[in-house]
Structure formats: C-alpha cells, structure tokens
Amino acid sequence: MLLIYCPYCEEERSELEFRNAGDAHIARPTNIADISDEEFEAYFFLRDNPKGVIFERWRHIHGCSRFFNAARDTVSDRFLTTYKAGEPKPDLDAQPKTAATVETYEALEGAAQ
Amino acid sequence: MADQAIRKAPLAGLRGGSHAAILTPAAPASRISLRAGKDAVPALSAALGVTLPLRPKTSASSGKRHALWLGPDEWLVIDEDGADLMAAAASSGALHSAVDVSHRNTAIIVSGPGAEVAINSGCPQDLSLGLFPVGACSRTVFGKAEIVLLRTAEDTFRLECWRSFSPFVFGLLSEGAEDAAH
Numbered sequence: 001m002l003l004i005y006c007p008y009c010e011e012e013r014s015e016l017e018f019r020n021a022g023d024a025h026i027a028r029p030t031n032i033a034d035i036s037d038e039e040f041e042a043y044f045f046l047r048d049n050p051k052g053v054i055f056e057r058w059r060h061i062h063g064c065s066r067f068f069n070a071a072r073d074t075v076s077d078r079f080l081t082t083y084k085a086g087e088p089k090p091d092l093d094a095q096p097k098t099a100a101t102v103e104t105y106e107a108l109e110g111a112a113q
Numbered sequence: 114m115a116d117q118a119i120r121k122a123p124l125a126g127l128r129g130g131s132h133a134a135i136l137t138p139a140a141p142a143s144r145i146s147l148r149a150g151k152d153a154v155p156a157l158s159a160a161l162g163v164t165l166p167l168r169p170k171t172s173a174s175s176g177k178r179h180a181l182w183l184g185p186d187e188w189l190v191i192d193e194d195g196a197d198l199m200a201a202a203a204s205s206g207a208l209h210s211a212v213d214v215s216h217r218n219t220a221i222i223v224s225g226p227g228a229e230v231a232i233n234s235g236c237p238q239d240l241s242l243g244l245f246p247v248g249a250c251s252r253t254v255f256g257k258a259e260i261v262l263l264r265t266a267e268d269t270f271r272l273e274c275w276r277s278f279s280p281f282v283f284g285l286l287s288e289g290a291e292d293a294a295h
Contacts, residue, residue: 010169013237013238013253014238016254017253017254062252062253064169064183064252065184066184
C-alpha cells in the first residue's frame, strides 16, 4: 500500500483515502471562445502520458477532501513530492533523488518463487 | 395493520463486539457539517460555544458538544444533547455554510483494550496513542465506507458513519472486535 503525504493534513496517509484527478498545471486559455477546435482539443483532451516524472492533481477525498498536486514517477509509482494546489511546480532537482527507475518484477519484488 | 409509522433509529437495539472491544450504537445527536473561511472562525466559535480547531486531526470539546477538524475550512460539529446547532451557527452573523446532517450520520462507540485493533481491521490509519492521541479526529475509510473517527478516551472511539452504511460498518466492526479478542 502506498503512503501519500497530504500537504493539508501534514502527514502520510494510505492511498485508499486518495483519488487521482488527472494532470496538474493545465492552464485554461483566457480566450476560450476564440481558439480553434484544434487548440481546444489540445487544451482539453490531449495529455502527454510520459514515462517517468508526471505532475498530477490528487484529491484527499476520504480525508480533508482537498485537491493538491503531486510529482509522481509513472514507472516506479514513487511520489517524489506533494504540494498545495496553487503553488508553482517544485524544483525536483532540489528534491532527494529517487533511485534509478526499475521496471521488472524481479527488480521490484525479488526473484519470483 | 399498524396505523402509525414508527421512527426507528439505525442500529436500534444492536449490541456487539467482544470482551476486548465493545460496540454500542451511540444515542441520537445533532450534527452540522460546517464550512467557513478563517475570518468567520472566531464568531462561529463564540456562537457555538466551542473553539473550532485549526490544526489537522484535532478536535475541541465543551461539555457534550464537539467540533472536529475535517479540512482546512470544514468541521463536523456534534452535540450529544441534540441542541439546535443550525440556529447557533446562524446567530454568529458570520458568513458560513452549515448543513444539518443529524440524520445522515449515526455513530458507534467502540471501547475496550482492543478498540484500536477492531477499528484497524478496516481502517488503514495509525491509531497508536502517540500519533492519534485522545481528542484526535480524522475522516478516513473503514472497509468500503467513509467514517469520521474521534478518540474520546485512551480506549474509546466514537465512529461516525452514514446511516445507510451503518449495517455494513457494524458488521465489519463486529468481525474486527472478535479478532481483537484473540
């Protein structure tokens, strides 16, 4: 079970209390009525789905019910950091580095018995 | 055929648990779900007669009235005497949102040396006294249901859940209480 640090509750809680809410830092265009269909599609539907670090919105729905942002590694599922909604993207180079990403079952869990 | 509908409390008459963790449905109480900004907190605290806590996982009590921190601008206020909390909040004169949830919630008192173990059978939070002292409270999950926990004594918890989930919560809690006895 993952433990996720909630910046509002100021402690780690079980992943069961949280819900993912999509990508973070998606800025709504200020001229939403003027943009083309393609630009609207890019803003509304298209996401990067990166392999590695992703910035996401999470909601502590069964806790303080706040939305906050998190930097997560999509390969190892490790949460690099979490921060309050509205705060700028943190400088991940200043954060403690996560170990090299591992992808195989053997590397994550040890040899299958 | 009965000529009068009888109001029946959720979990009415139920008793359960084990010698390690006793389960008792709590008496009916009045409750409000209160949301307000920081500016309104002093006025609301004065009107409700209990200081709304501002730190995560903390509660404040005054007699049989409790204010539980649920989120940065959200509290659950419980009055075990059934006082009119809506009127009290309205008399504050400060901008707030209060919803009467007296009948949405019901509560189970879990007490005994195995209370922590019984609740942890379905709840992932660390309930040890160091991290969850007397007076600590938290919204969390119990099995598939959302609950609000309040530690009223070292070996006693008040577990609030929605009334429609209460048979499930009571059932799972009974299993946990039996396990806690071993």
